[in-house]
Amino acid sequence: MTKADYIILGAGASGLMLAYRMANDSFFSSKSIVILDKEENKGNDRTWCYWEDSEGEWDSILTKSWHKIYFGSSVFSKEYEADPYSYKMIRSANFYDFLWESIKKQSNIKFVSDTIIGFNDQGEQVIIEGASDTYEANKVFNSTQIGISYENQDRYPVLKQHFLGWFIKLNSGSFDDSVATFMDFDLAQSGNTRFMYVLPLSKTEALFEYTLFSKDLLDKKEYENAIVEYLKQKGFKEYEVKETEYGSIPMTSFKFHNNNSTNLLHIGTAGGWTKASTGYTFMSTTKKTKALINFLKVESNLAKFHRTTKFWYYDLLLLDVLSKHNGVGSKLFTSLFKKTNLKTIFRFLDEESSLLEDLKIITSVPSGQFVSALIKRVF
Numbered sequence: 001m002t003k004a005d006y007i008i009l010g011a012g013a014s015g016l017m018l019a020y021r022m023a024n025d026s027f028f029s030s031k032s033i034v035i036l037d038k039e040e041n042k043g044n045d046r047t048w049c050y051w052e053d054s055e056g057e058w059d060s061i062l063t064k065s066w067h068k069i070y071f072g073s074s075v076f077s078k079e080y081e082a083d084p085y086s087y088k089m090i091r092s093a094n095f096y097d098f099l100w101e102s103i104k105k106q107s108n109i110k111f112v113s114d115t116i117i118g119f120n121d122q123g124e125q126v127i128i129e130g131a132s133d134t135y136e137a138n139k140v141f142n143s144t145q146i147g148i149s150y151e152n153q154d155r156y157p158v159l160k161q162h163f164l165g166w167f168i169k170l171n172s173g174s175f176d177d178s179v180a181t182f183m184d185f186d187l188a189q190s191g192n193t194r195f196m197y198v199l200p201l202s203k204t205e206a207l208f209e210y211t212l213f214s215k216d217l218l219d220k221k222e223y224e225n226a227i228v229e230y231l232k233q234k235g236f237k238e239y240e241v242k243e244t245e246y247g248s249i250p251m252t253s254f255k256f257h258n259n260n261s262t263n264l265l266h267i268g269t270a271g272g273w274t275k276a277s278t279g280y281t282f283m284s285t286t287k288k289t290k291a292l293i294n295f296l297k298v299e300s301n302l303a304k305f306h307r308t309t310k311f312w313y314y315d316l317l318l319l320d321v322l323s324k325h326n327g328v329g330s331k332l333f334t335s336l337f338k339k340t341n342l343k344t345i346f347r348f349l350d351e352e353s354s355l356l357e358d359l360k361i362i363t364s365v366p367s368g369q370f371v372s373a374l375i376k377r378v379f
C-alpha cells in the first residue's frame with residue numbers, strides 16, 4: 001500500500017494545477033503528495049482558450065492571443081475591441097510541460113502511473129483502489145469521472161458542449177489573424193444551438209471548431225461536413241487538415257459538490273468547476289485551485305470548500321431554457337451581444353458581475369422562456 005498526506009487523482013488541467021500550486025508553496029513542502037494518473041503527459045490532447053483582463057499567470061506559455069473578438073449570426077454581426085480583455089490560447093502540451101517542470105523539482109511530490117478503479121472516504125482517511133496498488137491518504141482531490149453520476153438524474157438538465165475542431169493550413173488565401181471568432185451562428189441550426197468557433201494562429205493557419213450546445217452527439221461526418229461547408233462559404237477552397245480535436249464537455253447545474261466529504265474533494269469538471277452555461281473550465285480552475293490552496297491552510301473539512309452563488313441559478317435557468325427549446329441559442333446570444341457590451345458579458349460569465357450588470361444581461365435577452373423556466377423551478 002502507498003500512503004501520502006495528499007493524493008491527487010488525475011494529472012489533467014485541475015489535478016496538475018493543484019499539484020503545481022502545492023509545489024510552489026512552502027506550506028506543502030513537508031507534506032507527502034502523490035499524483036495518480038493512467039498516463040503522465042498526454043501531449044496536445046486539447047487546446048484551452050479563455051479571456052483575461054490584462055496580464056495573467058499563463059502568459060509565458062500562450063500559443064496566441066487576440067485583442068479583437070467577432071460575434072456573428074444571420075441577423076447581426078460585430079467585431080469588438082476586447083480591451084482591456086484579450087482572448088488567450090494555450091496548447092495543452094506546453095501547459096503540461098510547464099507545470100511538470102516545477103512539480104518534478106519537489107522531492108515530496110511523486111507521480112504514480114496506475115488506473116484508478118474506485119475510492120472511499122472512510123472517515124479518517126480515503127482508500128483508493130488502483131489496478132496495480134492500493135493507496136491511502138488523509139485528503140484526496142479527485143478529477144476523474146469515477147462515481148460522478150450527473151447522467152443518471154433528471155432534476156437538472158444535462159447538455160453537452162460538443163465539437164470537432166480542424167487545424168487548417170491554407171494553400172491559397174489568408175486569414176485575418178488579429179480577430180478570434182467567439183461564436184458565429186450564421187449556419188444551419190437544425191433545431192439546436194450550433195456555431196462555428198474560429199481561432200486564426202497565423203495568416204495561413206487556423207482552428208475551426210464546429211460546436212453545439214445540445215443533448216446528443218452527432219456522427220463524426222456531420223461535424224466534418226459543417227466545417228467543409230463553412231470554409232466554402234468563407235471562400236477557402238484549398239487547404240490541408242493538419243490536426244483534429246474532438247471534445248464533449250458537460251453543461252449542467254447538477255450539484256457536483258454533494259459528492260464531496262470531509263477528506264474527499266472533487267475538482268475540475270468532476271467537481272462542477274465547468275461553467276454550466278458555457279463549458280469553459282480553464283480559468284475557473286485557475287481561480288479555484290488558488291482558492292483551494294488558501295483554504296487548505298486553514299480548514300480541514302473539504303466539504304466546506306464549495307459556495308453556491310447567484311450564478312448557479314442563472315446557469316440553471318439558461319440550461320432549463322436551452323434543454324427545452326434547444327433551437328433558441330442563436331436568438332438568445334444574438335440579443336445578448338447586440339445589447340450588451342463585451343466587458344459586461346465577460347464579467348458576467350466570469351461570475352464577477354454586480355447586480356446592476358446582471359440586470360443588463362438579463363434584460364438583454366427575450367424574457368418569455370426564462371420567466372416560465374423560473375416559475376417551474378419555484379413551484
Ligand SMILES: Cc1cc2nc3c(=O)[nH]c(=O)nc-3n(C[C@H](O)[C@H](O)[C@H](O)COP(=O)(O)OP(=O)(O)OC[C@H]3O[C@@H](n4cnc5c(N)ncnc54)[C@H](O)[C@@H]3O)c2cc1C
Nearest residue numbers: 010012013014038048049115116144247268269280281282
Ligand atoms: C478537447 C477539449 C477542449 C477544451 N477546451 C477548453 C477551452 O478552450 N477552454 C476551457 O475553459 N475549457 C476547455 N475544455 C474543458 C476543460 O477545460 C477541460 O476538459 C479540462 O481538461 C478539464 O480538466 P480536468 O482536470 O477536470 O479533467 P482532465 O484534464 O480531463 O483530467 C482528468 C485526468 O484524469 C485521468 N483519469 C481519468 N480516469 C482515470 C482513471 N480511471 N485512472 C487514472 N487516471 C484517470 C485522465 O487521464 C486525465 O489526465 C476543453 C475540453 C476538451 C475535452
